[in-house]
Amino acid sequence: MTIVRFEPxxxxxxxxxxxxxxxYVEHTTVSFHTETLSLEQMRAQIMNVPAHYKSYVIVEEPFHETESALSLSASSTSSIAGYILMTQHKNKQAYDVTAEVTVYLKPGQTGRGLGGKSLSFLEQxxxxxxxHVLIATVCTENVNSIALFERYGYEKCAHFREVGYKFGRRLDIASYQKIIG
Structure with missing residues (x-):
């Protein structure tokens, strides 16, 4: 069993x-980048944002029960299972009440409930x-992400046809929103 926590x-x-x-860039249509990013590009996307937009790693830590209480194992090592983002929706002041949310799980980590825990954490x-509003924009081929957002009460509010081109295919995106405040 593991403990899941979110760390900036x-x-x-x-x-x-x-x-x-x-x-995800190299193997999927989850990202619309067609070329991998460098460390400097990733740093600029995640680290140089206004303070109220947040980015977190999803950390899993094994634990065990001791005689007195549930505690973290002294010999355990934590591992990053993915990361989540709350980013600027649009660069205009009136949109400052809205954030875009994104969940990226490490390959092999899907189907374990981490997406739902991540969305709950991001909403809080x-x-x-x-x-006031959270928005998720998803390639319509990504049916697992669409199902996750719908399961957590996000409603489809837009569908843009053939706005992306990757792997020789024209791709649609859909936006989902949830009013949280």
């Missing part, structure tokens, strides 16, 4: 975050940061 992304997390993201962080 720091410089030491960037290489693993970059590796996770570049996997969004409320604490004063956001």
């Amino acid at each position: 992304i720091a410089e030491e997390h960037l290489p693993e975050v970059l590796s996770i993201y570049n996997h 962080a969004g409320i604490e940061s004063g956001f």
Whole structure:
């Protein structure tokens, strides 16, 4: 069994975050980048944002039960299972009450409930940061992400046809929103 916690992304997390993201760039239509990012590009996207927009790594730590209480294992090592973002929706002041949310799980980590825990955490962080609306923009081929957002009460509010081109295919995106505050 593991404990899942969310930790603000720091410089030491960037290489693993970059590796996770570049996997999606190279192998999926989850990201619309067609070329992998460098560490400097990832740093600029995640670290240089206004303070009320947040980025976190999803950390899993093994635990065991002791005689007195549930505690973290002294010999355990934590591992990053993915990362989550709450970013600027649009660069105009009236949109400051809205954030875009994104969940990137490390390959092999899907289907374990981490997406739902991540969305719940992002929604609480969004409320604490004063956001009114959260938006997720998803390639329509990504049916697992669409199902996740719908399961957590996000409603489809837009569909843009053939706005992306990757792997020789024209791709649609859809936006989902949830009013949280």
